[in-house]
Amino acid sequence: MTQAAPNDIADLASGKDHNQENFPVASWLLRPDARAPVMAYYRFARAADDIADNPDASAADKLRLLRHMRKGLTGVGAAEAMELAHVCRNRGISVVHAMELLDAFEQDCRQSRYEDWDGLIAYCRKSAMPVGRYVLDVHGETRDTWPANDALCAALQIINHLQDCGKDYRVMDRVYIPLPLLHAAGLDESALGGARADRALLDIIHLLTEKTQGLLRQSAGFAAQIRDRRLASEVAVIHALAQDLCTLLLTRDPLVGGVHHSKRRAGWLALGALGRYWLGQLRR
Structure with missing residues (x-):
């Protein structure tokens, strides 16, 4: 153009x-x-x-x-x-x-390449965490919620990177998977351009997914920290969707596609998350 x-x-x-x-x-x-x-x-x-x-x-x-x-x-x-x-x-x-x-x-x-997990988190500090912080400020929430917010937002960003790792490489020549992980497995960036991921690439994706699940564990109590219950409800839904996407990343090949929610699956996950959140509120 x-x-x-x-x-x-x-x-x-x-x-x-x-x-x-x-x-x-x-x-x-x-x-x-x-x-x-x-x-x-x-x-x-x-x-x-x-x-x-x-x-x-x-x-x-x-x-x-x-x-x-x-x-x-x-x-x-x-x-x-x-x-x-x-x-x-x-x-x-x-x-x-x-x-x-x-x-x-x-x-x-x-910058189109990253060297380690810390580099990814530093990127998320600018690309994802401010989004949640802004929403919290709109609702008048305190900064005590920021650590949980930051963990959840970083997880959402990395999930997106893993979902789209093939597309990012083919279309944008961007690789968010740390290069040393690829090189240690005997791979280079071109592995992301294939029709499907081989076992070594899947192992790397699974490793990063498991680290992302750690971020979700850090943010597990986020919704409970939020005073505005309607915002807390949305956060509970987002957390549940993120957890399920990690499960999909551990069982599906993102190069083939399909690591996304159908509307029906997302709906059921949302209803379940809302039910658990409000049941917890009633018990409190």
Whole structure:
């Protein structure tokens, strides 16, 4: 495609919306007054994500467009960013959660390989944790909830990386699986471009999935820490969906596909999570 001008963000739009995400975004579980601010953040994040993930735009164009997003958070720039900045001003929320997210997308334009688990977590610190922190701020929750939030959000990000490891390599030439793990198994990045994963690659995916399950164990009490019960209900559902996706990653080949929930399976998992959460509330 023709290289995008700095203000042509719409030209890189993927058309994806919040109903197509892996996990609930501003679902009916949230208070009505919280949904609009959460959706403002989602529109901002979706626009920035579409820029960073566009396979045709150059890295230079992406970085210029992301700078245009950043300008909108503190002045005149991208409409999605200006909208979010307006919400943050009205709610007394810092725009740092949006700035940090842009840091992650800019990193995607500059870095396409990772060396270890700590590097992945450092990336998640910018790409995932600020999302949950913003939602918590919208609901007036305390920072005591941040450690559990950070563990859950990092888990969601890494699940996404593992689900899409083949696509990320083929389409974006990005490899989030730490390279030393591949090399130690006698593999290189090209293993991610195959029609299916061999045993050695599956073992690596399973190792990373098990480490992700550790993050989910760290965040197991997150919903119980949240004062807003409607937000806590959504968090309980997200945690259950993440746990099940880890189970799927341990039993299915992400290069073949199918490591995603059907609407029916997601619905049953959500109902089960809500039932367990509210039963726990009644017992308390």
